[in-house]
Amino acid sequence: MKALRKALDELVHLFVDDGSLAAFTVVLIVLVLGAVKVVDVPPLYGALALLVGVLAILAESLSRAAKGARK
Numbered sequence: 001m002k003a004l005r006k007a008l009d010e011l012v013h014l015f016v017d018d019g020s021l022a023a024f025t026v027v028l029i030v031l032v033l034g035a036v037k038v039v040d041v042p043p044l045y046g047a048l049a050l051l052v053g054v055l056a057i058l059a060e061s062l063s064r065a066a067k068g069a070r071k
Contacts, residue, residue, distance in 0.1 A: 021061045028053040 028050065036046040 018061055018065075021057060024057045025054060028057065 032046045032049050035041040
């Protein structure tokens, strides 16, 4: 039973290593979806916002991880 639990834990960590990274990405997607659907932002601008937003979230996460590794 412990082996199954450890395997499932490893599988989850394979896709969600940093909870805040996943949470911020979901929030970004919801905000851009709302902007495109409700405010009628052109889809190309929504795609660019997703690209820039995800890159910014990733850079922040990598920066936080690097600071944690130095300590």
